[in-house]
Amino acid sequence: MIQPTAVAMNSKPDGQQSKYQLSKETAGLRSTDLLPHNLSGQAPTREFLLKVVDILVDYINDVNNRDEKVLHFKHPEEMLRLLKLDIPDEGVPLQNLIDDCSLTLKHQVKTGHPRFFNQLSCGLDIVSMAGEWLTATANTNMFTYEIAPVFILMENVVLTKMREIIGWKGGDSIFAPGGSISNMYAFLAARHKMFPGYKEQGLHSIKGQLVMYTSNQSHYSVKSCASVCGLGTDNCVDVPSDERGRMIPSELERLILERKSKGHIPFFVTATAGTTVLGAFDPINEIADICEKYKMWLHIDAAWGGGLLLSRKYRHPRLDGIERANSVTWNPHKLMGTLLQCSTIHFRENGLLISCNQMSAEYLFMQDKLYDIQYDTGDKVIQCGRHNDVFKLWLQWRAKGNEGFEKHMDHLMELSEYMVEKIKASPDKYYLILEPEMVNVSFWYVPKRLRNIPHSPKRAESLGQITPVLKGKMMEVGTLMVGYQPLNELPNFFRNIISSAAVTKEDVDFLLSELDRLGQDL
């Protein structure tokens, strides 16, 4: 059994030894020679895992090495040729698995690189990552205290803390697989609270069309929720936003009255705290006044901006009034840098999650258990099995403390302010679209040929055409990544995100000069 095979020793097509070479004894073993299949497999199991960790630690060093590229771009067809993705009939030896791991990371985009500004979720927090390794090894499901006692208690501690930060005593919360599902939980709880017959009878329990509202800058999951839950996207009303991307409260009220006059039933408003593109904050207090006036549920989608609740300096005025909401989505996997996935949804009122979602599966949620069953969460959720998303956040919070998270938020905001200043100092090269409220910096890069021309819709159009071309060059060179998109009337512009703890002022300087290097002759 313990005999290396020829395949393993020559796992590299060119016959060279792998950079990550297992011992002769282990290289040719199969996964069935490891635990749990082979109880004397402790040593090769350890060796195999440590070799994987070698690869991962080297990758972490590469991620933090500014001389390394963010990516080595390949088109899909070429990438398919470089990788060996086929699934074999017979399992491959351990050395091949090691090489698979190494090859995978070689071609993966380094989302934790200090010059990756492309996504709301960036960075690679080491402690949170260690937490996720442990989570994998614990490999448990989150439905009952019975099988996840420690993690269930941790959820209680962390979620209670988050509700306190929002400004609530009591209430209820749950982790969900992403902000879109969190937003859906809010919708479901609102519908259930206001129309309790809906759960059993559906639409026939009410007379009239339910209507929900959100700004035209909100995350697309809000509209998706209208589709999934049966309202139809036509009944998710887009409320216009102002020039800074914030919902206009008077427009909200006008649109509520418009639907009411048709006999419809407006019942649910999603205000966004940190919009996806511009990072705008809807005015919560004014929207809350309207919700109170018309007895509507107020949900705050703070998936993106929620992290700023941790900063005494920056939570005001952006998140003022959040405690008046009925529910809040807040994704630690965004601004807080927790590993993917980590999203939470919070409710001011306790008891709604269970009454809304309970299906009382008797095989899981028996009433005659050994312990206090109030800790079982499974019957509160629309999933059954649920991934353990708490440990990596809890461990990270232990490591940073409240102070550490506050510093992290302040640092990200200060860097973004620095970037805005830099852009404003070179108005010939960079066109700032607006003064941001958050770490989203929206701008056009201006190549030489468009520099001495007054700005006009026509010039904006030209800048919008340059943006994807420059993004393409950026990816081919691989030195940085910044996202872009159009927005309403605005043609394609860059949206730079600083949400990674790895970013420094020097990286911001690099970003701007690299754009200039790549783009000045476009």
Added chain:
Amino acid sequence: MIQPTAVAMNSKPDGQQSKYQLSKETAGLRSTDLLPHNLSGQAPTREFLLKVVDILVDYINDVNNRDEKVLHFKHPEEMLRLLKLDIPDEGVPLQNLIDDCSLTLKHQVKTGHPRFFNQLSCGLDIVSMAGEWLTATANTNMFTYEIAPVFILMENVVLTKMREIIGWKGGDSIFAPGGSISNMYAFLAARHKMFPGYKEQGLHSIKGQLVMYTSNQSHYSVKSCASVCGLGTDNCVDVPSDERGRMIPSELERLILERKSKGHIPFFVTATAGTTVLGAFDPINEIADICEKYKMWLHIDAAWGGGLLLSRKYRHPRLDGIERANSVTWNPHKLMGTLLQCSTIHFRENGLLISCNQMSAEYLFMQDKLYDIQYDTGDKVIQCGRHNDVFKLWLQWRAKGNEGFEKHMDHLMELSEYMVEKIKASPDKYYLILEPEMVNVSFWYVPKRLRNIPHSPKRAESLGQITPVLKGKMMEVGTLMVGYQPLNELPNFFRNIISSAAVTKEDVDFLLSELDRLGQDL
């Protein structure tokens, strides 16, 4: 900066050194002394991670050690006292984090232990776990080829393979966070395909009440879907099942006609391939005939039983006809032993996922990208951010090959057959509820005082009362874990699950004798 603090060196309350002691130089450091905060932090970063891995490897050895208990049961209040779950204002030193990790695993239930028979998801596959560690380190989101090129291509390879195994050429699939969401995807695609106006207009696009069907043994997520998506649970019709837990096709047809006579619109049937409690397989071909006759969508919830598709011996007759379905849920995190979470949903027809779920967020899914955008998956899903669930499955499949998975399935089924034979050989001590079709073995344990009494509803009631008491003893002793539940008329009975590769015949022997040891005097 590199100075250990008193706290760290005395992180154990009793002043003793931790079992997992970092070097003096590293113990007192904070997370901000590691990468990416401190670029000279490579050495302590590596040391910290390797120390975490030490804890994890020791835990893996414990999990596979039959002299170790499955759990050390503590009630929530006691557990809260033993753990230090509080979130501090100031972050704790690295040594405390190490101790946190160790303490967490000490009190966690060992779901990979060979005597953990409690849940459909059991076991701890080392290769899949290594894959999940890498996934954490890669920390990427699955919405575009741009940021997850390797993993997006892997999804294509693995999902295409799974559809081939189902029996389809072409089609489409996606990974979802659990079987409940997978089942919801099927419902949404069906509703969209059959009533394309629903997405925009909701219920007003159709005249009449939509109705869905599933057996009274199906997973509760099917009913939950009716609630979430706006039908109401009253319009999710429970179809009676036979004495072995299989849906009765003639009853399905009768109930379809009953609703049709009221002017309702039956459109969706979920057949279960491997029910949660009994492991029953609904007769797919007969149900498919009915769906064809009434032009209804056939969804197969093979979240649990899908793994048997990999066994030539056991897929027939259980999954015969599955290729006639319109959609199939199949969770590798169950029978295949892939780490949580790993669930897939497959469609026979291509294009439905995108047309159903697309919200066309321009900031993510631009049409003017550098590469072929058909690889971007984000616009197909109701989540936005999506966890990378493919790598751990792909690596595991590389390790096992198709043959390895087939052997795994055959082994689990043979062990279950062995257990059934053992139970039948001692009818005085164990009462077999039914001959299972899968790895669910349902039985009562019979204590001495009830052994020489003819079986009757009254005796069943007594056995049902004993079951939770015996489960309580089992958890307090900590030597094994088996689930129980009532089902329809049957009072509480044990449902033993063999889905972990760690289980051997000796473990089955132990299970039965341990139940006898703990329960004979009840």
